[in-house]
Amino acid sequence: MGSSLLQKRWCVSVCVLCFSLTSGVNADKTVDGTVFVDGKRPIAWTDENFICATLDWWPPEKCDYGNCSWGHASLLNLDLKNVVFLNAVKAFSPLKIRLGGTLQDKVIYQTEDSRGPCKPFAESPSELFGYTDACLPLARWDELNSFFKEAEAVIIFGLNALHGKSIHPNYTATGPWNPSNAASFIRYTAKKGYQIYGWELGNELCGKGIGVGVAADTYASDTIVLYNLIRDIYKGDNAKPQIIGPGGFFDSGWFEQYIAKTAGSLDAVTHHIYNLGSGRNEHLIYRILNPSVLDGGSDVFKALEASSGVREPQQLLGLVNLEEPTIVAVIESQMHSFLASGKFNQHKHIDFLASCSMQKCR
Secondary structure, three states: OOHHHHHHOOOOOEEEEEEEEEEEEEOEEEEEEEEEEEEOOOOOOOOOOOEEEEOOOOOOHHHOEEEEOOOOOOOOOOOOOHHHHHHHHHHHOOEEEEEOHHHHHHEEEOOOOOOOOOOOOOEEEOOOOHHEEEEEOOOHHHHHHHHHHOOOOOOEEOOOOOOEEEEEOOEEEOOOOHHHHHHHHHHHHHHHHOOOOOEEEEOOOOOOOOOOOOHHHHHHHHHHHHHHHHHOOOOOOOOOOOEEEEEEOOOOOHHHHHHOOOOOOOEEEEEEEEOOEEEEOHHHHHHHOOOOHHHHHHHHHHHHHHHHHOOOEEEEEEEOOOOOOOEEEEEEEEOOEEEEOOOOOOOOOOOOOEEEEEEEEE
């Protein structure tokens, strides 16, 4: 993965490939044909650093279908001194790690000017997503960044986009984003010299949302606030973190409006694809091996091209620096199943390693 050729990105092209096709019409009759593949013009570029993973927030008490599978795998309780885990992350270096998930929009960040007790998530059926708000201690944030530095990981942090908003019974959130807590947290991060590749606003709040939705124009305004915040905090830095959003499921009308209204303030448009379905499916392995299921992920890109005016989209795997100003579409959770997957598949964890793939929008 470290060759100079790959570092420049690579393109697989075949000048002209000609071969003979033979198809059986019946037992004693064949039809011969010739297929020409023009490889002069590549259809895709693959960056060398295309693999990513997510560290989520779910507590050990999180259960699905009677299966409590999360254990100590969250940002708050993961064993960062586990040598096997460290070596696994280093093996994919530079692995892109997204810090976020469903509960990220319920996280408050401890700051230097507010070092009160940090409470963990607690089950509460009446609360959004079934849990109370929780806090990320600064000491834990320091530990995480020490681990990321040693593991040579590239970090994308998902911010709480619901802070300051009003949640209504019709599953919508209104009002402007309150950036005060995030601003203090980001300033601390920048002051400590912690390297953050991108700050992403919100998780699965676009369109109808998962649990709650935010209107596109409101989300765009919040994103612009984040853009101005990052520009101010990282003023003078040669490499500013990327501004990323919305990190949710594709809705053509919503995305079209959001992209238009964040022009000049957004570096990457993120969306999620869970085309393997629920982990409860006992035939999950066969879905993973079914090409027609895997090909379904392309439907989102086709819809994005149609709704957002993408011209000759170029798929890139990995968050790479492009030579010209551009917005790219990123798949953060490609070909995944959601909820428990082990209990119903011989108690084995069944999933694909996530890939971050991008598509040029402008």
